[in-house]
Amino acid sequence: MLASFNEGWLDDSQHAQIADWPEPIYNFEQNPVTEEGFQLGRKLFYDPQLSRDNTISCANCHLQFTGFTHVDHAVSHGIEGRKGTRNSPVLINLAWNSSFHWDGGVNHLDVQAINPIQHFAEMDNSLENVLHYVNDLREYKSAFFNVFGDSTASSQSLMRAISQFTTSLVSSNSKYDQFIRGETTFSKQEKKGLKLFKKHCNSCHTAPLFNSNDYASNGLPIDSVYNDLGRYGITKVGSDSLKFRIPTLRNIEHTYPYMHDGRFKKLREVVQYYAEELDRSNSYLSEKLKADMKLSGNDQKDLIAFLCTLTDRTFLYNPRFGFPH
C-alpha cells in the first residue's frame, strides 16, 4: 500500500483502503474502475470536442497543476468567453463527496458532468451531440466496447466513464499525510499551525478529507454581481440562504482564488477574513463560527504554514492525471 501512496495515485482496488479514511460514498460496485475505463474517462475529460464549438474540454476549468480548478479566475468561463457565476470547484477526492457544486445541487457524481456539457456558459452542448460524436469515432467505439461491453455509448456509459477518471483523482500524499504516517516531521511552525487548525477549522474542514458533506454560511456578505444565495437556490428553504458547500482544503495553496465567487486572491486574505473581518453578530452565520477566533499575526502565519502541508505534489504533477498522449 505505502509504495503506491508514494507513487501518488491509487488504482481502482485501493479506493476503499486508505488507512484511517472513511469509506468512499461513491458506489464503486455499480461502476467498477478499470484501467481501460480510467483511460477512457481521461480521454473524454481532455477532449475539447465535447464542447459545442470544439474549443474547451473539462480541463479548461479544471487544471491538474492547480488541484483541478481554474486558477486565477474568480469565476470560470466557457466557450466564446462566456462567464459563469462561480469559482470552479476542485476535483479532489470526489468519491467521498455526497453532493457536488457549491450549492450541492448535484446529488450523484455520475450526473454531474451533464452540467458543464449543457450549460450555456460552459460547453453549451447537448448529451445527444456528445453521444453522436463519440459514437462516430472508431477509437471511442472500441474503448466503450472494452469498458462497458457495448461499442455504442449511452448517457450512462458516457457519464460512468468520466466518473472512472474523476473518482481516481485521489490526493492522499501531502506532507500532512506523510506526517500522519510517520514518514516525515513538521516544523515548529507547522505544528503550531496544526494545533490552531484543530481548534478553529477542523470542525468544518474535517481531517482527513478536510471538508464536510454539509453546507454552511461563513458570513460573507452576498456578492453584489450575482446575488448568489447558494443552497437556497436548490432547496428554497429560507434557512439555507447564503449557505455553500464546505470545500476540501487539500491543495489549498494552489487553488486560488478562494470562496464560491473567488473574491479572495490570497490565502492570507482568507485567514484574515475569518480571524479579523468576519461579523460574528451576523444572524445567518454558522453556529460554529460564532466563537471568537483570536488569531495574532503570527498565528495566522502558522496556520497558513500548516495549510501548505496539504499540498500534494505527487497528485498535482502525476503524469497519469494529465493530458493523455
Added chain:
Amino acid sequence: MNRILCIILCFWIHSANAQRFIEIKLDKDSLQNEYTIHTLRFYLSKFRVHVFDDAWYDEENSYHLIDLDDPDSWKIQLSKKISKSSIDSISFLIGIDSLTNVAGILEGDLDPIKGMYWAWNSGYINFKVEGEKRSIKANFEYHLGGYLPPFATVRQVKLARNPKNRKLIIHLNLKQFLDQIEMGELKEVMIPGPEAVALSDKLSNCFSLE
C-alpha cells in the same frame, strides 16, 4: 364531456392468455377549444395492482414516460397476468420516487437524454406541460418536479375499480388541471419549490378511473 380533455389510460388487464397493457388515448379536438398543447410529457411509475383485499402485484421496473409526441409511449406492456375480475384497485405514482432521484445515471425512460431531467438540481421533472390558453392568449410552461422535502412533488394516486366496467380506463383530466391555474399570475413553473408542490397537488386530483 367533449369539452374536457381526457388522456385516457386504458388499463386493460385480461385474464388467461390475453395481453395486459395500459393504453393512452388523447382527444385533441376537445383540447383545442380552450388550450393548445405544445408539449405534454409525464412519468407514471410504480404501478401496483391491488387484488381482492390485501394482496397486490407490483409491476417490475415500473417507470413509464408518457409523451404526447410519441405514440409508442401510449401503450404500456405489463409483465404479469392478473385475472381482471379479481382487481380491486390500482395505484401508481405521478412522477419519480425520491430513491430513484438520487440513484445516479439511469437508462431507458429514465435516461436524462429524454429531456425530463434537471442537471443543475439533479432530479426528474415529473410532469411537463407547455402550451397556450387561447382565451387570454397566454403561453404557459409548467415543469413540475423536485424530490427534497418540504417541496417533494411525486404524488401517489389510488383508484378503485368499478366492478361493472370490463376495462380499467384511467382518465387524466388535463383541462380540469389547467383550469385550476390562474394563468394571468402564474405562467410558468420551472424549478422545484412551493409552486410546483401546489400544482402537483392539483394534478393528483385530476386522475380518475372510469
